[in-house]
Amino acid sequence: MLSTADDTQVKVWFRAARAADFPENGGACVRYKDAQIAVFNFSRRSEWYACQNLCPHKMQMVLSRGIIGSTEGEPKVACPFHKRTFSLRTGACMNSADEGIVTFPVKVEDGYVLIGFAQ
Amino acid sequence: MTRIIIVGNGMVGYKLCEKLKKHQVSAHIIVYGEEPRPAYDRVHLSSYFNGKTEEDLQMAPISWYKEQGVELHLGELVTQIDREHRTIITHTGRTDNYDYLVLATGSSAFVPQVKGVERDGVFVYRTIDDLNQIINFGKTVSRAAVIGGGLLGLEAAKALQDLGLQTHVVEFAPRLMPRQLDETGASVLQQKLESLGLSVHLKKSTREIAGNGVVGGLDFEDGTFLDVEMVVISAGIRPRDELAKRSGLETHPRGGVIVDDLMKTNDAHIYAVGEVAVHRNFIYGLVAPGYEMAEVVAHQLANKELRTFTGFDMSTKLKLLGVDVGSFGDALGETPGAVPIIFQDRHNGTYKRINISSDGKRLLGGILVGDASQYGAFHQMALNQLALPPKPESLIIGTGDKNNATDGVKALPDTAMICACENVSKGDIANAVREKGASSVDHIKKFTKACTGCGGCTSMVNDIVKYTLESLGHKVKKSLCEHFDYSRQELYDIISIKGIRTYDDLLEACGKGDGCEICKPAVASLMASIWNETILSQATIQDTNDRFLANIQRGGTYSVVPRIAGGEITPAKLIAIGRIAQKYDLYTKITGGQRIDMFGARVEQLPEIWEELISEGFESGHAYGKALRTVKSCVGSTWCRYGVQDSVSFAIYIEERYKGLRAPHKLKGAVSGCIRECAEAQSKDFGVIATEKGWNLYVCGNGGSRPQHAKLLVSDVDTDTCVKLIDRFLMFYIKTADPLTRTATWLNKMEGGMEYLRDVIVNDSLGMAESLEQDMVELLKHYECEWKKVVEDPSLRAQFRHFINDDEQDPTISFVGMREQKSPPDWNKK
Numbered sequence: 001m002l003s004t005a006d007d008t009q010v011k012v013w014f015r016a017a018r019a020a021d022f023p024e025n026g027g028a029c030v031r032y033k034d035a036q037i038a039v040f041n042f043s044r045r046s047e048w049y050a051c052q053n054l055c056p057h058k059m060q061m062v063l064s065r066g067i068i069g070s071t072e073g074e075p076k077v078a079c080p081f082h083k084r085t086f087s088l089r090t091g092a093c094m095n096s097a098d099e100g101i102v103t104f105p106v107k108v109e110d111g112y113v114l115i116g117f118a119q
Numbered sequence: 120m121t122r123i124i125i126v127g128n129g130m131v132g133y134k135l136c137e138k139l140k141k142h143q144v145s146a147h148i149i150v151y152g153e154e155p156r157p158a159y160d161r162v163h164l165s166s167y168f169n170g171k172t173e174e175d176l177q178m179a180p181i182s183w184y185k186e187q188g189v190e191l192h193l194g195e196l197v198t199q200i201d202r203e204h205r206t207i208i209t210h211t212g213r214t215d216n217y218d219y220l221v222l223a224t225g226s227s228a229f230v231p232q233v234k235g236v237e238r239d240g241v242f243v244y245r246t247i248d249d250l251n252q253i254i255n256f257g258k259t260v261s262r263a264a265v266i267g268g269g270l271l272g273l274e275a276a277k278a279l280q281d282l283g284l285q286t287h288v289v290e291f292a293p294r295l296m297p298r299q300l301d302e303t304g305a306s307v308l309q310q311k312l313e314s315l316g317l318s319v320h321l322k323k324s325t326r327e328i329a330g331n332g333v334v335g336g337l338d339f340e341d342g343t344f345l346d347v348e349m350v351v352i353s354a355g356i357r358p359r360d361e362l363a364k365r366s367g368l369e370t371h372p373r374g375g376v377i378v379d380d381l382m383k384t385n386d387a388h389i390y391a392v393g394e395v396a397v398h399r400n401f402i403y404g405l406v407a408p409g410y411e412m413a414e415v416v417a418h419q420l421a422n423k424e425l426r427t428f429t430g431f432d433m434s435t436k437l438k439l440l441g442v443d444v445g446s447f448g449d450a451l452g453e454t455p456g457a458v459p460i461i462f463q464d465r466h467n468g469t470y471k472r473i474n475i476s477s478d479g480k481r482l483l484g485g486i487l488v489g490d491a492s493q494y495g496a497f498h499q500m501a502l503n504q505l506a507l508p509p510k511p512e513s514l515i516i517g518t519g520d521k522n523n524a525t526d527g528v529k530a531l532p533d534t535a536m537i538c539a540c541e542n543v544s545k546g547d548i549a550n551a552v553r554e555k556g557a558s559s560v561d562h563i564k565k566f567t568k569a570c571t572g573c574g575g576c577t578s579m580v581n582d583i584v585k586y587t588l589e590s591l592g593h594k595v596k597k598s599l600c601e602h603f604d605y606s607r608q609e610l611y612d613i614i615s616i617k618g619i620r621t622y623d624d625l626l627e628a629c630g631k632g633d634g635c636e637i638c639k640p641a642v643a644s645l646m647a648s649i650w651n652e653t654i655l656s657q658a659t660i661q662d663t664n665d666r667f668l669a670n671i672q673r674g675g676t677y678s679v680v681p682r683i684a685g686g687e688i689t690p691a692k693l694i695a696i697g698r699i700a701q702k703y704d705l706y707t708k709i710t711g712g713q714r715i716d717m718f719g720a721r722v723e724q725l726p727e728i729w730e731e732l733i734s735e736g737f738e739s740g741h742a743y744g745k746a747l748r749t750v751k752s753c754v755g756s757t758w759c760r761y762g763v764q765d766s767v768s769f770a771i772y773i774e775e776r777y778k779g780l781r782a783p784h785k786l787k788g789a790v791s792g793c794i795r796e797c798a799e800a801q802s803k804d805f806g807v808i809a810t811e812k813g814w815n816l817y818v819c820g821n822g823g824s825r826p827q828h829a830k831l832l833v834s835d836v837d838t839d840t841c842v843k844l845i846d847r848f849l850m851f852y853i854k855t856a857d858p859l860t861r862t863a864t865w866l867n868k869m870e871g872g873m874e875y876l877r878d879v880i881v882n883d884s885l886g887m888a889e890s891l892e893q894d895m896v897e898l899l900k901h902y903e904c905e906w907k908k909v910v911e912d913p914s915l916r917a918q919f920r921h922f923i924n925d926d927e928q929d930p931t932i933s934f935v936g937m938r939e940q941k942s943p944p945d946w947n948k949k
Contacts, residue, residue, distance in 0.1 A: 017924045025623075025634075026659025028923035036931075039923075044623070044633050058946045061675050061931050065663045069635030071601065078636035080663035080671055085636065 007105035010116030019108050027077070029053050029064035030115065037104060037115055038064035040088060042075060049088035050104040050115050055079040057098055121146035123420065124207060124217040126197045126362065128152025130161055131393035131409035132223035133178045138413050140187050142421035148189045149215060151207075153224075154246060155194040157181055162406055162573050165274045167250050168281040176247070200366035202386055219388055221416060222363060222376055226356035226394040226404070231266075235328030240349045244275040253351065257282040260348035264288070264337055266325060267353035268295040273439045275353045276317055280440065287318040287345060289337065291354075294321065299435065299446035303463065304486040307470040311442045311489060314468075320345065356404055358395045371397040380427040382416050390416050403431055406572060407539040414542060432502065432539070434484075436494045436575045442468075443491035448484025448501040449474055457483050462515040464489075471515040473497065475507060482507055482514075495537075495579035496528075503535050528582040537579050540572025545583055552587040560584065599858065600637040603630045607641060607783065607858050614642075615649050622646075622660045640665070641858040644745050647781035648853045651901035653908055654744075654781075655915055664743035667919065668905055669725055674932055674943030677725060678718040679705070680742035681732050682778060685752045685770035685790075686713025695735035703728055706940045712749030712787065714740060719941055721928050726916045729906040738904040739779070745859070746781045747788070750774035751799065755792030755809070764809030766792035769838065773807075776842070777849065779902045783856040783865075786849070801829045804852075804862040805845055810834065814841045818848055818876070821863035830866070830873050833881055843892060847880045850891040850898075 016030040022041040030037045036053035049068075053061050058081060066077040068088070075088040086093055091100040105116035123139070123146045125132050132150065139148060152158070159176040167176065174180075184191040192209070199208040206216045228243035230236055240260070242253050257263065261284060265276045268290030279286040288295070294305035295312075309319050324340040328350055337345040358375040369377045369385040375397035382390045382398075392412040394404055403409065408431035418426040434447035452459050456477030463470045469489030476483055482501045487494055497514070499505070508514065533546030551557040551566040560581050564570050570577045598604045605613065610625070619625045622642050626634060639660035647654055658666050669677035681696070696715055700707045703724055705717040720728055729739075742748060750773045753759065755766030770790040780786070789800035790807045800806025806817040812835040820829025833844060856865040869875060878884035909915045921929040934941040 021923055023659050023918075029921055031922045031925040031927070034930075036922075036929075042633070044626075058673075060673075060946070061929055062663070062671070065666065065671075067636040067639050067660070067662070068633075069602075069639065070633040071635065073632070075633070076635070083636060 007107075007116050009118045010105060011119055012117045013107070013114040014117060016113045016115050019111055019113050022113065025068060027064040027066065027068065029061075030113075032115065032117065036061055036064075038066075038077070039106065039113060039115065040064075040068050040077065042068060042088070045070075045075065047075065048106040048108060048113065049075060049077075050106045051077070051086065051088060051091060052102045054101075055081060055084060056093075056101060057082060057084050063101070121218045122216060123148050124215060124220045125150045125223055126207070126220065127223035127225055127359075127393075127395075128154070128158045128191070128193070129223060129225045129393065130158055130178060130406055131225070131413055132221075133158035134410050135221060135223060135392060135413040135416060136184070136187070136189050137179075138417035139420060140189075142417050142423060144417065144421045146218070146420065149217075150184070150189060150191045151195050151197050151209060152191070152193045153196045154248070156247065157184070157191065157193065159247065161245075164244070164247075164250065165278045165281070167247065168254070168278045173247060197362060198365075200362065200389070202366055202389070205388060217388070219390070219420060222384070222389065222391040222395055223393050223413075224359035224362060224395045226358045226402075228352060229355040229357040230352055231325075231354055233325050233328060235330065235334075236352070238328055238330050238334050239332060240330070240334035241328060242349070242351045244271060244278070244351050244353050250278070253278070253349075254282065256349060257284055261285060262287075262347045263349040263351065264345060264347040265351045265353055266337075267355070268292070268319065268321070269298065269353070269355070270296060270435070270437070272353035273312075275351045276312075277440045279349075279351065280315075280317065284349070285318075286316075287320060287347060288312075289320045289323045289325065289345070291324055292321070295319065296444070296446075299444070299450055300486055300488070301451055301472065303461070304470045304472060304488045307463065307468055307488045308439070308442060308444060311468050312440060315440050315442075317440065356394060356402075358397070358402060360395055363391070363395070371400070375402050380415075380429060381419060381425070382412050382428060392416055398428060399430065401430070403433070405431075405433060405435065407431065408433075410540055410572070411542065434498050436487075436491050436498075437573075443487065443489060443494075445487035445491035445494035445498075446485075447494065447498040448482070450484045450486050452483070454483050460512050460515065462512075473511065473515060475511050479511065480507060482511070492578070495576065495582075499531050499535050499537075499579075503532055505530055528579065528586050537583065538567070538569035538572065538576045541568040543567045543569035548580055548583045549587045552584055553591065558584065558588060558593075599641055600635055602626065602632045602634050602638050605629065607645065608855050610642065611645055611649065611854055614645055620646065620650060620652070622657055634660070636662075637858075644781055644783065644858065647744075647746075648783075648898070651779070651781070651898050653903070653905060655905070655909065655918075658918065667722055667725065668739065668743055668909065669720065670743050672718055672943065673946050674719075674934075675929065676719050676721055676932060676943070678716050678742070679720055679725070679728055679732070680710065680714055680716050680740040681737035682740040682774070683714040683749075684774040684778070685750055685767050687752075687767055687771060692735065692737070695732075695737075699728060699731050699735075702731075704941060706942060710742075710749075713751050714749060716742070719934065719943070721921070721932060723920050723928060726910055726919050730910045733904070733907055733910055739906045741779060741905075744781060745784050746779060747774070747777040747786045750777075750788040750790060751803070752790045753792050753795075753797035755790075759792055761795060762792035762809070763811055764792055764814065766790040766798065766807075766809055769807065769814075770798070773842070773845065776899065777845075779905075780849065780853075780898065782849070782853050784859050784861045786862075788845075802826065803829060805829075805848060807841060813837050816841055816844055819862040819866040819873075821861050823861075825863075827863040827867075832877060844880055846895040847888050847891040848876075850895045851876075851879060851887075854891075 022028050024043040027038050027040040030039050038053040040049045053063050065080050068077050076085045078085045085095050086101050091103045093100050107114050128150050158178040196210040197207050198210050208214050228245045263279045263284045264287040265272045266289050268288045276286050276288050326340045327338040329336045329338050360370050363376040376391040378391050378396045393409040415426050415428045436445040452474035457474045459474050461472045473485035474483040531545050535545040547567050555566050640662045643660045663671050700717050706719050708716050710716045750770045752767045752770030756762035787803045788805045789798040789803045791798040791800045792809050802820045802822045806829050808815045815834045816832045817829035818832045821827045935944050
């Protein structure tokens, strides 16, 4: 079980999809109510991350299609449009002064990926 | 504590503060500046017109003065100096006392006494306030003139052109830049400027600035008239010596405060520096001598060993409207016995003149117009009195050889002054490399401040850094990113020699960390170029376009481009594209590469659309990949009355041959059927033009933001030879180029340039032609249509969906209508 963001506020653990359905070292988009969540299977680090799917730069629903990687150990995702990169841990934008993104706690239980929401 | 008052906060006044701090002068420093803003870079004022802000131009922010404990009063003009009591009074009535006072009041624009100078629309070009007024007024008019064709006047003219005004330059002398250039040099410059849209009027003396309240034109003494609505005067500078005069300091009859070699005025407690100072009857209107004067004063106030100002070299190099101009040493050859050597190329608009001493041993000075790349080397040669080669003319004839520049750097003594603005020698730069680990111009800027003044020394500094690194045995390394300490070319060899097939294996073998958005697509491209396996076997290291085999567009939908080789398509296929586009409601547009792009497909629609396209006989066009895009053609000898070869057939053959070939960047080709070049082959990575005898092959052309014509590799070859040479050329590019480098840039960076490339490709100087050809044949064997593979493989098809836990489409996608088709909403309207 791995959790990557503050999960003390979590009221709902949403069962999103089977872990095996996610590509290795890549992401997919999860629908939760009306929200879109980008979920990343960072298999090289045996870690999972989740964040908003919307890139705040040009308001595009694409972060789940971004390439993931790291800068000096900090895990990140790069938006496919203009390569803004965001920390997958804190959500902070790493290569410009732009606003950051929201991240969510993730865990894997019984082969399923669960994302934690406050409501 | 000693009190030092600096009157004036311009570039030199600021530099004096910096130097006093650097030399740890223990005194309280008080600065009075007349302008409301802290010192800014006046040398690069014209950059204000193309986007630089006030803040960008600042020498240092206000906070710097605070941190340094410098008391800064802005918007406050010193009106009196009471030398007897060593006090000053400002226009607000403030009094202050000093132990030492430095006049750094600079100069103002000289405005000649011409009738009409008071009219609205007449400006000077000196301060940021002047610029703001010029910009505001410039919006209301369309024609403007600059009075003064010197250095500053031409800078001002550039600014006016940047404002979109039809611009005239009016000069009293018979040539432009009369102080720096001789007649021929000035006329070469003039021709260049005129070809850029500037009008130049020489030998014109303005009688009156005509008009009724506002500027209505210029009346000249010779009776002619110039119809303009705005005038910028740039006829020289006038030292701001009014305060000095009022205080009884000794001034020059033509203006300026007289100083000695220690920058002292006739009052031992008052110095003058910069453009207000007259040293040995000379006013220095450049920043570098001003900085040297500040250094001289700082040395005295710091009680360091005495430094004197003994005159200064007035060499300059600048870019005027994109035209290089350099003038150094004795530019006009006024030294007795000086012998000029002149080279002029009317075709390229370049002019080079060097003046050598009567004994032929030393370079005295010279002029460079159109190409000033040798300025640094020549200037140093003159300053350091280096020995001239036995045939001095070889310096300016048959140049363009890069090695000359580094040789020049090598020959310089360590004391050679490279950055005159900041007083940085060759030895200082080499030391920064040797002792502080500097390895780039940016590092040198940080450690030595070189290049931060006028910037004219940047290319010299770069050469010295390179040369020093090389002399230390460093290989100047181009690593891909923090995860791979190798260049693309090295990774190419590692992958192919070790037979590595996946990104993860490569990272294990020779990388570190987790990878990133730079190395992952670069390695994906390498593996595609080496193994040509389906790229979707490693989908998550691909850029999004390669991951979904389509081009992502605004709004998050994709566009689809089937291959239409050579731009030839049957009516039936045209109808098929129309039918499919209509069915999926796609926006259609003809591309620049003679094919049809269909926009607005949602990710989950892509496999269905391609299934239909494939059943109609289409295949992937690789518009999404760093791969061969199109080979454009004109109609050639089959139909065209001028055509001499069948360009369409050849274009189709080439496009079919290289389709799917992945490279460091996208590749475009073209074939033209005759010399009229309707396929624009010379703007492509490889272009073929038909001749009576066969084909001419051009390589390394580029359209895009920095267009570059392709260069002729070989002429009049037959079809088989032409294909062989393209094989070799493309394979050599694929093996050796940096990531995301088009062929044009690759060639520009290649040592030896086109000569070297031709040697490798045509003359086989490296003995690798055969293996290049074989590698290409091997690679092309593995071609398969990526979309066919996806359409036929349910597990690959399943990757084309928006949600992993819902079959719905992305509900946020929307379209608006435009000219009877759809388009995405404007993403700037949030």
